[in-house]
Amino acid sequence: MAVAGQEMDQKQAVMEKPQAAPRPGGRAARIQAAVFKAVDELKQAGEELTVPGIAARAGVTPSTIYRRWGTLTDLLSDVAVRQLRPDGEPRDSGDWRADLKGWLEQYAEEMASDPGRAMMRDVLSSDRPENACTCAVYTGRQLDIIRERALARGETPPDTRTIMDRVVAPVIYRILFTHEGADGDYAAGLVEGLLGEGAPQPPACWQELSPHSLGG
Amino acid sequence: MAVAGQEMDQKQAVMEKPQAAPRPGGRAARIQAAVFKAVDELKQAGEELTVPGIAARAGVTPSTIYRRWGTLTDLLSDVAVRQLRPDGEPRDSGDWRADLKGWLEQYAEEMASDPGRAMMRDVLSSDRPENACTCAVYTGRQLDIIRERALARGETPPDTRTIMDRVVAPVIYRILFTHEGADGDYAAGLVEGLLGEGAPQPPACWQELSPHSLGG
DNA sequence: CTCTAAAAGCAAATATTTTGCTTTAGTGGG
DNA sequence: CCCACTAAAGCAAAATATTTGCTTTTAGAG
Numbered sequence: 001m002a003v004a005g006q007e008m009d010q011k012q013a014v015m016e017k018p019q020a021a022p023r024p025g026g027r028a029a030r031i032q033a034a035v036f037k038a039v040d041e042l043k044q045a046g047e048e049l050t051v052p053g054i055a056a057r058a059g060v061t062p063s064t065i066y067r068r069w070g071t072l073t074d075l076l077s078d079v080a081v082r083q084l085r086p087d088g089e090p091r092d093s094g095d096w097r098a099d100l101k102g103w104l105e106q107y108a109e110e111m112a113s114d115p116g117r118a119m120m121r122d123v124l125s126s127d128r129p130e131n132a133c134t135c136a137v138y139t140g141r142q143l144d145i146i147r148e149r150a151l152a153r154g155e156t157p158p159d160t161r162t163i164m165d166r167v168v169a170p171v172i173y174r175i176l177f178t179h180e181g182a183d184g185d186y187a188a189g190l191v192e193g194l195l196g197e198g199a200p201q202p203p204a205c206w207q208e209l210s211p212h213s214l215g216g
Numbered sequence: 217m218a219v220a221g222q223e224m225d226q227k228q229a230v231m232e233k234p235q236a237a238p239r240p241g242g243r244a245a246r247i248q249a250a251v252f253k254a255v256d257e258l259k260q261a262g263e264e265l266t267v268p269g270i271a272a273r274a275g276v277t278p279s280t281i282y283r284r285w286g287t288l289t290d291l292l293s294d295v296a297v298r299q300l301r302p303d304g305e306p307r308d309s310g311d312w313r314a315d316l317k318g319w320l321e322q323y324a325e326e327m328a329s330d331p332g333r334a335m336m337r338d339v340l341s342s343d344r345p346e347n348a349c350t351c352a353v354y355t356g357r358q359l360d361i362i363r364e365r366a367l368a369r370g371e372t373p374p375d376t377r378t379i380m381d382r383v384v385a386p387v388i389y390r391i392l393f394t395h396e397g398a399d400g401d402y403a404a405g406l407v408e409g410l411l412g413e414g415a416p417q418p419p420a421c422w423q424e425l426s427p428h429s430l431g432g
Numbered sequence: 433c434t435c436t437a438a439a440a441g442c443a444a445a446t447a448t449t450t451t452g453c454t455t456t457a458g459t460g461g462g
Numbered sequence: 463c464c465c466a467c468t469a470a471a472g473c474a475a476a477a478t479a480t481t482t483g484c485t486t487t488t489a490g491a492g
Binding site for chain 1: 337340341345348349351352380381382384385386388389390392393394395406
Binding site: 027028031060061063064067068 | 438439440441442443
């Protein structure tokens with residue numbers, strides 16, 4: 001029983017448990033795919049999304065899910081990041097401002113939609129900071145693309161961090177915290193304001209506090 | 217049994233079920249307080265926060281909690297908003313930039329702390345948009361105070377919406393999505409950049425995608 | 433081909449959530 | 463002040479979900 005102690009230690013030192021992608025191509029991957037698909041389908045169907053339900057649909061036993069993901073929340077978080085991955089590059093219109101406006105408008109619309117909100121919530125609800133971070137990385141990459149093209153054309157776009165701060169962050173904040181959409185005008189206004197002054201639309205939600213549960 | 221139909225209808229038309237504060241001052245309020253206190257205490261103690269556990273500590277039956285709040289998530293959301301209520305006014309230093317920097321630095325630190333993150337997560341995880349909205353309102357009010365004072369002194373601060381977009385949103389986005397803190401320099405940089413150009417610190421988190429669950 | 437270890441299946445044990453019914457506590461009318 | 467009424471709490475049984483110990487399968491290494 002105590003045969004290969006040192007070798008074990010070496011192995012453990014090297015291994016870095018990559019959460020949910022152990023032996024790529026094998027059974028693990030198949031099951032992961034089945035589970036993700038099951039979640040997608042149940043979401044589509046408007047079903048209730050319970051672990052037993054997902055397991056049944058995936059043809060898998062619940063304990064498999066519990067052991068791999070821990071909680072429903074974490075599973076949904078993983079599913080959401082996957083769905084948030086951008087499917088293509090931002091359109092190239094020959095001008096970075098236009099590119100950015102176009103991209104942002106679509107991005108804002110997606111994120112403000114009910115499924116978009118749900119995905120963000122799922123990502124943020126789990127205790128997996130990597131997932132939230134991945135979302136930001138995806139966004140940053142899209143912006144980088146717009147930016148690289150601009151630089152190649154000799155334009156001088158602000159750096160990605162600035163765009164995140166000035167344009168992405170306000171849109172997301174608005175969606176998450178004010179329950180307002182972030183419509184085209186608002187988005188365009190943010191882009192206009194990117195360099196120098198800019199104060200577009202007024203807010204709305206913060207007129208009245210819900211008395212709700214604030215009593216004490 | 218069908219005696220007072222019309223009167224019933226009138227009553228129902230007037231009532232607007234205010235989620236969790238029904239007959240103020242009575243039993244309902246006492247129980248709400250007991251439950252909130254129980255949650256606080258268990259959080260303090262680092263306990264696990266289950267509905268049965270909270271119910272036990274509050275001296276209440278679990279079904280009471282389930283019927284009033286629906287889910288643990290919603291209860292925690294309510295608790296979190298209460299804790300996020302600001303305890304005082306921002307300091308008055310005689311200059312709005314300084315006020316804002318001071319306030320923001322403290323705000324960012326609070327929100328970036330583990331309890332702060334947990335509270336934001338709790339608020340955003342529930343399907344109670346009012347709660348998230350309330351957070352934004354609280355923040356807006358603090359900013360309004362700084363701003364009103366500035367106006368009274370004859371200064372010309374940007375409007376609250378702009379401050380939210382340019383200063384609050386980036387800080388929160390950073391905390392939620394990049395798992396970085398938002399330190400004093402970063403915050404100060406945002407305030408400096410409020411009018412005109414400004415591009416402080418570099419990011420960090422978005423160097424590498426976690427391979428985790430992005431396989432397919 | 434065999435051996436090993438990680439991961440899946442299975443089923444029993446726990447824990448949680450939901451639900452129907454009963455009891456209690458505020459509220460308004462007499 | 464007492465009574466009737468209603469909303470909410472308590473209780474306990476039923477339904478669900480989660481955890482856990484053990485067995486079986488499977489992919490990969492020798």
